[in-house]
Amino acid sequence: xxxxxxxxxxxxxxxxxxxxxxxxxxxxxxxxxxxxxxxxxxxxxxxxxxxxxxxxxxxxxxxxxxxxxxxxxxxxxxxxxxxxxxxxxxxxxxxxxxxxxxxxxxxxxxxxxxxxxxxxxxxxxxxxxxxxxxxxxxxxxxxxxxxxxxxxxxxxxxxxxxxxxxxxxxxxxxxxxxxxxxxxxxxxxxxxxxxxxxxxxxxxxxxxxxxxxxxxxxxxxx
Amino acid sequence: xxxxxxxxxxxxxxxxxxxxxxxxxxxxxxxxxxxxxxxxxxxxxxxxxxxxxxxxxxxxxxxxxxxxxxxxxxxxxxxxxxxxxxxxxxxxxxxxxxxxxxxxxxxxxxxxxxxxxxxxxxxxxxxxxxxxxxxxxxxxxxxxxxxxxxxxxxxxxxxxxxxxxxxxxxxxxxxxxxxxxxxxxxxxxxxxxxxxxxxxxxxxxxxxxxxxxxxxxxxxxxxxxxxxxxxxxxxxxxxxxxxxxxxxxxxxxxxxxxxxxxxxxxxxxxxxxxxxxxxxxxxxxxx
Numbered sequence: 001x002x003x004x005x006x007x008x009x010x011x012x013x014x015x016x017x018x019x020x021x022x023x024x025x026x027x028x029x030x031x032x033x034x035x036x037x038x039x040x041x042x043x044x045x046x047x048x049x050x051x052x053x054x055x056x057x058x059x060x061x062x063x064x065x066x067x068x069x070x071x072x073x074x075x076x077x078x079x080x081x082x083x084x085x086x087x088x089x090x091x092x093x094x095x096x097x098x099x100x101x102x103x104x105x106x107x108x109x110x111x112x113x114x115x116x117x118x119x120x121x122x123x124x125x126x127x128x129x130x131x132x133x134x135x136x137x138x139x140x141x142x143x144x145x146x147x148x149x150x151x152x153x154x155x156x157x158x159x160x161x162x163x164x165x166x167x168x169x170x171x172x173x174x175x176x177x178x179x180x181x182x183x184x185x186x187x188x189x190x191x192x193x194x195x196x197x198x199x200x201x202x203x204x205x206x207x208x209x210x211x212x213x214x215x216x217x218x219x220x221x222x
Numbered sequence: 223x224x225x226x227x228x229x230x231x232x233x234x235x236x237x238x239x240x241x242x243x244x245x246x247x248x249x250x251x252x253x254x255x256x257x258x259x260x261x262x263x264x265x266x267x268x269x270x271x272x273x274x275x276x277x278x279x280x281x282x283x284x285x286x287x288x289x290x291x292x293x294x295x296x297x298x299x300x301x302x303x304x305x306x307x308x309x310x311x312x313x314x315x316x317x318x319x320x321x322x323x324x325x326x327x328x329x330x331x332x333x334x335x336x337x338x339x340x341x342x343x344x345x346x347x348x349x350x351x352x353x354x355x356x357x358x359x360x361x362x363x364x365x366x367x368x369x370x371x372x373x374x375x376x377x378x379x380x381x382x383x384x385x386x387x388x389x390x391x392x393x394x395x396x397x398x399x400x401x402x403x404x405x406x407x408x409x410x411x412x413x414x415x416x417x418x419x420x421x422x423x424x425x426x427x428x429x430x431x432x433x434x435x436x437x438x439x440x441x442x443x444x445x446x447x448x449x450x451x452x453x454x455x456x457x458x459x460x461x462x463x464x465x466x467x468x469x470x471x472x473x474x475x476x477x478x479x480x481x482x483x484x485x486x487x488x489x490x491x492x493x494x495x496x497x498x499x500x501x502x503x504x505x506x507x508x509x
Contacts, residue, residue, distance in 0.1 A: 024371070025296065026327045036322045039315065092306025096367070099270040099300040101292060101325035 036102055037114050044084045048118065051076050052125075059133060066134055067144055070126050074145055075177050077122065078152045081115045082173035085156070112157060119149060152176040223283055223297060223374035224248050225269065225405055230278035232264055239264040241429035242278075251401045253416030254409040255498075256426035257506045262409040263303055265426065266379045269407070270300050282375065296325070299373030299404075303380045305364040309353035313344060313363055316352055320367040331370065338366040342396070357384035365396070376406045382415050394419050413498040423498070427505060437498065444496035447504065449481045451491045461487060466507045468500055482507075 026032040055073040059066050085108065088094055094104045102110070127141055155176040156169070225247045232240040239261045256262045267273045269280055271287050271294065280287050287294045307316055314335065321331030339345045342362045347355060355363065361381060368376060378397075382390050397406060398419045408416055416423060416437075423440055425433040433440060448468075453461060458477040461467065465487050468480040480494065481487050482504045 024327060024330045025325050032322060032325055035328065036319075039319045039322060043310075087308075091308050092304055093308065094306070095272070095302040095304065096300070096306050096320075096364075097323050098272040099295055099298050100320070100323040101295055102323040103295075107323075 032102075033110055036107075037110060040107070041084060041111070041114060044080050044115075045118075047080055048077060048122070051080075052122065056129065059129065063134065066130060067140070070130065071144055071148075073126070074119075074122070074149050075174060077119060078149065078156070078173045078177050079170045081119070081153065082156055082169040084115065085111055086169040115153070119153070123149070148177045151179075223405055225375055225407075226281040226284070227269070228279050228281065230265075230268060230275045230280060232268055232273060232275050234264075238429045240268060240275075243429075243431050244278075245424060245431060245434055247405050247407070249402065249405050250421035251397060251406045251408060251416070251419050253420035253423040254407055254426060255411065255413065255416060255423055255502065256409075257411055260426045261429040262411075262426055263379055264429075266300075266302075266377050266407070266409055269375075269377060270298065271295070296371060297374040299368035299371065299376040301364045301368040301378045301381055303383070305360065307352045307360070307363070309351065311352050312349050313339070313352065313355070314348045316363065317367060317370065321370050324371045326371060334370055334372075335366075338369055342366050343392075358386060358389040361385055361389070361393070365393075369400075372403075374404050376400065376404050377409075378406065379409045380411075381408065382410065382412060390415070411502075413502050417498045425501075425505060432505065440501055441496050441498070444482075444501050444504065446493060447482055447484060448494045448496040448500045449483060449487055449491040450494050451479045451481060451488050453477050453479055453488070457488070466503055468503055 026035075051073055055069055058069045062069060088097075088104060088107060097103060097107065123146060126145065127138075130141065152173050156173050159172055227243055227245055230240055230243045231238060241261075243265065254262050254265065264273065268275055269287075271280070271291055274288065282294055282297070308319075311319065317335045317338070318331060321335065326334070339348055342365065344359065344362055344366065347359055352360070352363070361384065365378070365381065368378070382393055385393060394415070397408065400406060401419070401421070408420065410416060420437060422434065422436050424431050425440075433443075451457075451461060454476055458470070458479060461479055461481060465481045465483050468482055470480070471478040480500075481491070482496075482500045
């Protein structure tokens with residue numbers, strides 16, 4: 001009887017402890033990641049939406065240079081994303097978040113996924129807008145906007161850890177974008193080759209990401 | 223929570239920043255005292271898990287911290303020496319951001335932020351941008367973010383740098399009030415920060431823990447080594463050359479000099495009760 005009583009007391013204490021932990025920590029990680037992205041990327045989101053508004057306005061004003069205007073908007077997005085991924089270094093935040101659950105490596109991972117999703121969404125929006133406004137051919141759209149975007153983002157993802165200054169980060173992004181546009185005008189074969197490398201690197205990156213997520217699942221909280 | 227370091231060594235370019243350090247700490251305030259460059263920050267970063275030891279293990283409650291790191295970070299509060307922040311965030315936004323990266327739930331973090339802002343007298347600053355805060359207020363925000371998850375291990379690296387005397391006293395009161403709840407390691411080279419609140423002191427020199435004891439026991443070591451000498455200018459200059467002088471008071475015709483020395487510096491020297499400043503100068507006179 002005494003033993004049973006002790007056991008029930010232990011169960012009660014364990015239950016209370018579990019309730020406290022459940023109350024304290026976020027049990028749904030997606031919800032927490034969403035909260036994090038809303039706080040961390042609000043400057044990026046505000047600027048991207050504002051830029052989108054201006055782009056649409058310019059497209060209506062300069063109907064004969066629609067593709068160039070959109071291309072300019074995507075350069076702007078690339079610059080913003082360069083700043084977004086670099087600013088943790090810029091403001092010395094790495095040390096203070098290093099001992100937290102969402103550490104700099106996870107921040108980089110979540111930001112990269114969010115940036116890719118936002119840019120893809122903008123790209124689809126851009127294509128639909130172009131289709132509605134003027135007949136644009138898909139290959140031209142891919143060459144002038146999609147491939148430069150992939151290339152510059154891929155290069156930035158790889159280089160950002162070596163970069164030590166915001167201007168250099170943004171310069172790298174803009175430079176790689178401009179390089180791809182130039183390549184698009186020079187030779188479509190060179191561009192196709194560059195793009196296949198980008199796709200291959202992205203594939204490896206996704207595999208690495210999947211591995212990280214799997215290992216996180218194994219070692220999740222308690 | 224019990225924190226244990228077993229023969230921890232960390233080198234940078236052949237130089238051992240932390241050299242074969244072992245100790246065990248429980249609840250209470252533990253001062254980590256050492257000169258600049260003695261390895262305090264490296265030791266703190268090893269305990270946080272930002273750095274991995276070349277040799278040895280850091281254990282929390284008997285488990286290697288790196289094997290169960292996500293669980294460990296949930297019990298850890300850390301305020302680094304160089305406290306970075308996003309300047310355009312308000313105090314409230316910054317604390318919410320830190321709560322999110324610590325994986326705290328929305329309901330819990332709101333409650334905790336309100337509590338900490340009140341406790342640290344930051345309520346009036348809650349809507350102010352971080353870039354508008356004074357050095358002392360920034361330090362308080364730094365402490366608040368470290369306390370967000372009610373840590374069982376709290377690591378404060380040079381927490382009083384840039385604080386005025388009043389803020390320093392308030393900080394000491396705050397730390398003393400937390401002493402019963404968690405294991406606090408307070409790294410500093412300012413003796414007065416730990417003198418009145420630390421349960422024990424670890425003295426670090428050249429990457430090694432050379433002393434680890436209570437303040438009283440450490441001061442016991444210093445008995446018979448602190449002297450006061452009344453000297454004229456000639457003798458004062460000689461004392462300055464030959465001994466470690468803690469402080470000097472000049473009056474009209476003589477100097478009153480406090481000296482730390484193993485031997486009696488002069489015939490008229492009087493023995494004084496030692497304090498932690500004397501201990502610091504005794505071990506770090508060359509630093």
